[in-house]
Amino acid sequence: MSKMTLKTEGDTHIIVTRRFAAPPEAVYRAHTDPKLIQQWLLGPEGWTMPVCINEAKPGGKFRYEWTHSKGQGFHITGEYVELEPYRRIVHIERMHLPDPTPDNRVETRFDADGSGTLMTMRMTLPDTQTRATMLATGMEHGMEASYVRLEQMI
Amino acid sequence: MTLDAAFSALADPTRRAILARLAKGEATVNELAEPFEMTQPAISQHLKVLEDAGLIVRRVEGAKRPRRLAKAGIEAMDQWLAMLRKALEKNYDRLDEVLAAMEKPGVEEIGMKKRKKGEKR
Numbered sequence: 001m002s003k004m005t006l007k008t009e010g011d012t013h014i015i016v017t018r019r020f021a022a023p024p025e026a027v028y029r030a031h032t033d034p035k036l037i038q039q040w041l042l043g044p045e046g047w048t049m050p051v052c053i054n055e056a057k058p059g060g061k062f063r064y065e066w067t068h069s070k071g072q073g074f075h076i077t078g079e080y081v082e083l084e085p086y087r088r089i090v091h092i093e094r095m096h097l098p099d100p101t102p103d104n105r106v107e108t109r110f111d112a113d114g115s116g117t118l119m120t121m122r123m124t125l126p127d128t129q130t131r132a133t134m135l136a137t138g139m140e141h142g143m144e145a146s147y148v149r150l151e152q153m154i
Numbered sequence: 155m156t157l158d159a160a161f162s163a164l165a166d167p168t169r170r171a172i173l174a175r176l177a178k179g180e181a182t183v184n185e186l187a188e189p190f191e192m193t194q195p196a197i198s199q200h201l202k203v204l205e206d207a208g209l210i211v212r213r214v215e216g217a218k219r220p221r222r223l224a225k226a227g228i229e230a231m232d233q234w235l236a237m238l239r240k241a242l243e244k245n246y247d248r249l250d251e252v253l254a255a256m257e258k259p260g261v262e263e264i265g266m267k268k269r270k271k272g273e274k275r
Contacts (some may be wrong), residue, residue: 003243004239004242004246016242018246020246020253021253022256022257026253026257027249027253029256030249036252036256038253039247039248039252040246040249040251042244043244043245043246044240044244125227129175135191
């Protein structure tokens with residue numbers, strides 16, 4: 001299994017790629033079926049997703065709510081723009097912390113790669129500042145996880 | 155600069171946001187204070203912590219003292235990026251397991267079809 005890549009492109013894009021051993025149909029389903037999403041889209045240790053509402057159709061809405069074992073939480077809301085079954089998803093999302101962050105437009109492609117799938121996720125933020133803040137916010141949750149682990153070690 | 159100073163400087167969300175703003179380019183104290191609804195002295199205090207930790211530097215331009223990211227500040231941003239990367243990697247490692255569990259019933263179905271009498275593999 002090849003490693004994930006994450007890089008910035010231009011002023012406003014973030015590109016993530018990852019290969020999976022399963023075919024595009026399965027990877028696409030894992031991105032659109034709430035019961036499957038709840039099992040993996042959890043970020044660092046300690047987070048669960050008690051609410052996962054997902055209308056996987058063009059114009060459909062979704063809402064993911066995360067809570068941490070220590071009590072904090074946040075949620076994401078979004079809308080689907082385009083869905084090409086098993087090939088491509090375009091959606092718009094924002095985090096609520098609790099104020100909404102600027103919209104992030106995300107295009108996710110699922111391309112057959114041998115017997116597996118190459119997933120390419122391309123995020124487009126409104127401006128460089130938003131991208132920098134988004135990266136910093138994501139890292140904040142990563143840091144929380146580090147602190148929790150540190151506390152466990154002490 | 156010590157690693158501890160950099161780490162505690164980064165432990166505050168306002169200071170992380172200031173670094174995120176400076177990643178865009180140089181800014182004056184007024185420009186930095188604007189989005190945070192904070193007084194200038196409060197922002198200056200955060201800037202001092204970031205400066206002492208070696209994450210930002212100041213330049214003299216007339217009466218202004220614009221700040222920009224120092225090399226260590228850029229490295230700190232890279233470390234944040236590494237943490238986001240780690241959270242995403244964790245997601246996809248979990249997704250690998252979800253996909254492996256999904257595939258099992260599917261494989262059996264295909265296997266049964268293939269096992270029809272006289273059918274070549």
